[in-house]
Every structure is written in C-alpha cells, then in structure tokens.
Amino acid sequence: MKNDAFTFIELFIVIILIGILAGVVVPRFVDFRNEAQMAAEEASVRSIRSAIKLYSIDSALKDRKPFYPAVLDNANAGYAAPENSLFGIVLQNPISDHRWRKENDTRYKGPTGNYYTYDPVAGTFNPAETTP
Numbered sequence: 001m002k003n004d005a006f007t008f009i010e011l012f013i014v015i016i017l018i019g020i021l022a023g024v025v026v027p028r029f030v031d032f033r034n035e036a037q038m039a040a041e042e043a044s045v046r047s048i049r050s051a052i053k054l055y056s057i058d059s060a061l062k063d064r065k066p067f068y069p070a071v072l073d074n075a076n077a078g079y080a081a082p083e084n085s086l087f088g089i090v091l092q093n094p095i096s097d098h099r100w101r102k103e104n105d106t107r108y109k110g111p112t113g114n115y116y117t118y119d120p121v122a123g124t125f126n127p128a129e130t131t132p
Contacts, residue, residue, distance in 0.1 A: 034112075041110045044095060048072070048125050051090035056123055068123035071105045078102060 052068060059067040073088040079101050080086045085094030086102055099111035106118045107128065115128035 038112050041112050041114065044100075045110070045116065045125065048087055048090065051087070052118075052123050052125060055090050066120070068120050070120050072118055072125075073102070075102055077104055 052072075055069055056067040059065070069089050072090055073086050073094065075084045075086050075088065078084060079098045080096050081098055082096045084102075085096045086100055086108065088094035097111065101109040103109060103115070106120070108116045108118070110116060116125055117128045118125050
C-alpha cells in the first residue's frame with residue numbers, strides 16, 4: 001500500500017524552515033520601514049527649507065520686510081491634522097500627517113522623533129541641538 005501523505009517530521013521541518021525564514025525577513029522589513037520613514041521626513045524638511053527660501057525671494061522681489069516669515073504656520077501646538085496643518089504659510093500643501101508635532105512657534109518634532117527649530121531671523125529650519 002502506497003502512502004502519499006506527509007509525515008509529522010516533514011511538516012515539523014517545514015514549519016521550522018518557515019520560522020527561520022521569517023526570523024531573517026522580519027528584521028529586514030523593519031529596517032526598510034525605518035529607512036523609508038526617515039527618507040520621507042528628510043524630504044519634508046527639504047521641502048520646508050525650499051519653501052522658506054522661496055518666501056524670502058518673494059519678499060525681496062516685493063520689498064517686504066522681514067524677508068522670512070515670523071512663523072511657519074498658524075497651527076496650534078500639537079499633532080498635525082487636516083484642521084491643524086503645519087507649515088501652511090510656506091507650503092502650498094501643508095503637512096497634516098499626524099506623526100508631525102508642533103511644540104511651539106519655532107520647534108517641531110518629526111515622525112522619526114527628530115526635533116527641528118525654525119529661526120525666523122536667519123530663515124533656517126535645522127535639527128534642534130538638544131531634545132526636551
């Protein structure tokens with residue numbers, strides 16, 4: 001009599017191999033996710049810096065003083081949301097991603113936990129030197 005079924009040992013070996021593969025793949029997936037989140041934050045920061053620069057160029061052309069905006073948005077302190085969009089003064093499409101947080105008029109926290117400070121005199125948007 002011919003038996004074409006899998007034995008318990010064969011099934012056990014397949015389950016072990018799947019577990020080993022999952023142990024290798026899951027950490028790589030987490031790394032890719034963190035890298036993607038960091039890249040998205042860096043892209044947002046570059047957009048904000050470019051928008052501040054464009055604002056200053058527009059100010060120079062219109063002879064508007066100060067060259068840089070006093071604040072980057074009129075949002076309340078707290079997490080970004082459609083009704084509390086961040087960077088609305090300089091960006092045409094303000095950030096409403098709830099992972100961004102406004103601490104005060106010049107300090108923001110990005111999705112990866114990095115803090116950024118806006119200097120309205122110099123028109124810079126840079127990583128904060130210290131975290132709260």
